[in-house]
Amino acid sequence: MMKRLVLVLSLSGATGAHADAVADVWKAKCTVCHGGDGKAQTKMGQKESIGDMSRPAWQQSRTDADIRKVIADGDPRNSKMKPFKDKLTPAQIDALVGYIRTMKAPTAP
Numbered sequence: 001m002m003k004r005l006v007l008v009l010s011l012s013g014a015t016g017a018h019a020d021a022v023a024d025v026w027k028a029k030c031t032v033c034h035g036g037d038g039k040a041q042t043k044m045g046q047k048e049s050i051g052d053m054s055r056p057a058w059q060q061s062r063t064d065a066d067i068r069k070v071i072a073d074g075d076p077r078n079s080k081m082k083p084f085k086d087k088l089t090p091a092q093i094d095a096l097v098g099y100i101r102t103m104k105a106p107t108a109p
């Protein structure tokens, strides 16, 4: 009885920590330009006309591989988007792709 409770608690603790970790990475390294919600309503977002990642059309027109590549290698269209492959682990980059997918707005613009 006691053992099972401990197991359940540690499992939920682990998933919670994972979600927090990717949110923290986003907050620390991406929010300044892309905004907390990916809409890029920031100074840099305005200056560089950064796309709104919450738009369903944005989400549909990029594959996970596209998103992953830009995070790892930078955006060839805009040097303000630096490569993160030396700053983040492959697992962190994968988690960010998943995190960006959660930003999709429920309705079409």
Ligand code: HEC
Binding pocket: 025, 026, 029, 030, 031, 032, 033, 034, 044, 048, 049, 050, 051, 052, 062, 067, 068, 070, 071, 075, 077, 078, 080, 081, 082, 084, 096
């Ligand atoms: C210094 C500002 C800045 C920071 C910090 C930044 N980006 Fe970017 N990002 C840009 C700009 C500018 C572009 C190019 C404009 C665009 O594609 O909308 C871009 C493009 C992208 C794209 C491709 C968008 C597309 O339209 O396909 C992705 C994905 C992305 N960034 C993810 C991230 C992630 C994840 C982080 C944090 C690890 C991050 N960015 C940090 C400025 C930034």
